[in-house]
Amino acid sequence: QVQLVESGGGLVQAGGSLRLSCAASGRIFDRNDVAWYRQAPGKQRRELVAAISSGGSRNYADSVKDRFSISRENAKNTVYLQMTSLKPEDTAVYYCNVRVASYLQYWGQGTQVTVSS
16 A cells, blocks of 8 residues: 655745645655646636656646646655745645556645736
């Protein structure tokens, strides 16, 4: 059983920056696709924010391109989401996700990011 633990969320003013971390209980990130999702207040669905493949390819939602950056540190079993130029609409609970098979994926518990205007 893999455990994912997110950290780094908090309250920040618009224009500020935060770095989220997702630590895994074992070596899993270097061989699987990893993604950050977010769920905004009042929204039922989680939105894909950024993803990094096992080969290192990165993809971003249009709303965060050029502001967010996903990276991976295999030696620490950790994935990061560097967020800059934050906007109030970035306010959400951010979740780390790793898919190890078509039928199996893991989620963290989420970390709250609140951006004040």
